[in-house]
Amino acid sequence: MKTFTELGVPRELTETLTRRGVTSPFPIQAATIVEALAGRDVCGRAPTGSGKTLAFAIPLATNAGRGAPRRPRALVLVPTRELAAQVAAELSQLATARKRTTATFYGGTPIGRDQQRLRRGVDIAIACPGRLADLVQRGDADLRDVDMVVIDEADRMADMGFLPEVRRLLDQTSPQRQTLLFSATLDGDVDVLIRRYQRDPVRHELVAQEEDHGEVRHLFWRAEANERVDVTSSLVRTVDSAIVFTRTKHSADRVARQLQRSGVTAAAIHSNRTQSQRERALADFTAGHVATLVATDVAARGIHVDDIGMVVHFDPPATGKDYVHRSGRTGRAGADGIVVTLVPGDKLRDVKSMQRSLSMPQGVHPVALHQLGEARAAQPPVQPTARPAPQARRAAAARPGGTKPARSGRQHRRPARQG
Numbered sequence: 457m458k459t460f461t462e463l464g465v466p467r468e469l470t471e472t473l474t475r476r477g478v479t480s481p482f483p484i485q486a487a488t489i490v491e492a493l494a495g496r497d498v499c500g501r502a503p504t505g506s507g508k509t510l511a512f513a514i515p516l517a518t519n520a521g522r523g524a525p526r527r528p529r530a531l532v533l534v535p536t537r538e539l540a541a542q543v544a545a546e547l548s549q550l551a552t553a554r555k556r557t558t559a560t561f562y563g564g565t566p567i568g569r570d571q572q573r574l575r576r577g578v579d580i581a582i583a584c585p586g587r588l589a590d591l592v593q594r595g596d597a598d599l600r601d602v603d604m605v606v607i608d609e610a611d612r613m614a615d616m617g618f619l620p621e622v623r624r625l626l627d628q629t630s631p632q633r634q635t636l637l638f639s640a641t642l643d644g645d646v647d648v649l650i651r652r653y654q655r656d657p658v659r660h661e662l663v664a665q666e667e668d669h670g671e672v673r674h675l676f677w678r679a680e681a682n683e684r685v686d687v688t689s690s691l692v693r694t695v696d697s698a699i700v701f702t703r704t705k706h707s708a709d710r711v712a713r714q715l716q717r718s719g720v721t722a723a724a725i726h727s728n729r730t731q732s733q734r735e736r737a738l739a740d741f742t743a744g745h746v747a748t749l750v751a752t753d754v755a756a757r758g759i760h761v762d763d764i765g766m767v768v769h770f771d772p773p774a775t776g777k778d779y780v781h782r783s784g785r786t787g788r789a790g791a792d793g794i795v796v797t798l799v800p801g802d803k804l805r806d807v808k809s810m811q812r813s814l815s816m817p818q819g820v821h822p823v824a825l826h827q828l829g830e831a832r833a834a835q836p837p838v839q840p841t842a843r844p845a846p847q848a849r850r851a852a853a854a855r856p857g858g859t860k861p862a863r864s865g866r867q868h869r870r871p872a873r874q875g
Contacts, residue, residue, distance in 0.1 A: 493514070501661040502640070533608065561582070561587045605653075610649060611646050637649060688798070691796055692748045697766075707770070708726050711770055776814045
C-alpha cells in the first residue's frame with residue numbers, strides 16, 4: 457500500500473494527517489486520490505465507513521481555487537445536516553493547511569448566517585441541496601465559478617428525493633467542472649447522474665473485505681407493540697452504546713422518553729429536532745453521556761460513530777436497503793455488533809420478504825434475551841446483500857440462524873476515524 461506522499465498528497469496535508477494519527481490510506485483513498493488530484497472525474501463505490509470523505513477531502517483541499525463574494529469555487533453536496541457537519545470537520549483542517557476556507561449550508565440554521573458567510577466569500581461550500589437552492593434563488597449564492605463538485609452519498613440523496621434539486625444545482629456550475637461522485641451503490645438514479653454530469657469518469661468499486669468489519673449477528677424477534685419498549689430496554693442494557701431506529705419522528709420522541717423512564721439514558725434525533733438539539737444529542741452519544749440514540753432513518757446514513765454495540769429496529773425498516781443502511785451503524789472499525797429487529801404480527805410477511813431480498817435466512821423467532829451472550833456461537837453468519845444472485849439466495853435459504861456482513865481491510869487503529 458502506497459503512502460499519502462507517494463499518492464502525491466502535498467506535504468502540508470500529510471503533516472496535518474499525521475498529527476491526527478492518520479498515516480496510511482484506506483483502499484478507496486489509495487484507489488482514487490491520484491486521479492482526483494490530476495483533475496479526472498471519479499466515480500467511487502465503497503461501503504459506509506470506508507474512508508470516502510478523506511478520499512475527496514484531500515483533492516478538494518489541494519485543488520480548490522479562491523472564491524469571491526457569493527461565488528464559491530468548490531461544492532460538496534450531501535443529503536443530511538449531520539453529514540454536512542462531519543464532512544466539514546474532516547475537510548476544514550486540510551483546507552486551513554492550504555489556506556482555503558470552508559462553510560456549511562443546511563436547514564435548521566439562520567439563513568442570515570449563511571448570507572453573511574457568502575458575502576465574505578467562501579472557497580469550499582458544503583451544503584444540503586434544499587438550503588443551497590434557497591440561497592441561489594435569493595441571489596445570495598452564484599455557482600457559475602464552481603469548478604470542483606463532490607456528490608457524497610448520492611444513493612441516499614436519491615432515496616430522499618433530492619436528485620431533481622441536485623441536477624438543477626449542477627446545471628448552474630461551470631461546464632468545465634471536475635465532478636467526484638461517491639456512493640454505496642451506483643445503479644438506478646445514481647447512474648443517471650454519472651452519465652449526465654461526469655466526463656469519462658474513472659470508476660473504482662470497493663467491495664468490503666472479510667477482515668474489515670467485526671462479527672455482526674442479525675436476530676429477528678417476534679414482539680408486539682405493547683412489548684417492544686420493555687424488550688428494547690432490556691436489549692440496550694447489554695451493551696455500552698446502541699441506536700434504536702423507529703419509523704416516525706413522533707415514535708422516536710416517545711420511545712426515547714419511555715426508555716428514559718425505564719432508567720436508560722436516551723436521546724432522540726430526527727428532522728423535526730432543531731439543529732442544536734441534534735448536534736447536542738449526537739455529541740452526548742459520541743462522548744458516552746447518552747447510551748442510546750433513538751433515531752429515524754435520517755441517522756442511518758448521516759451519522760458515523762464507531763464502537764456502537766447494537767442496532768435495534770424498533771420498527772422494521774421499509775426496504776432491504778434501509779435495513780442494510782441502519783444495520784451498518786454497528787460492527788464498524790473491527791468491532792463486533794448485534795442487530796435485533798422487533799417484528800409485530802402485522803409485519804411478519806414484509807420482514808420475510810425483506811429477508812429473501814437480502815439473501816438472509818428467513819424466520820422470526822420468540823424473544824430470547826438469554827441468547828445475546830451466546831449469539832456468536834449460536835448463529836452462523838451470512839452476508840446481507842441487496843441484489844443477491846439466484847444461487848446465493850438458494851444457498852442462504854438452506855442455512856439457519858443469523859447473518860454477518862463482510863469485513864473490509866483496516867490497516868491500523870487510529871485515534872480518529874477518517875470519514
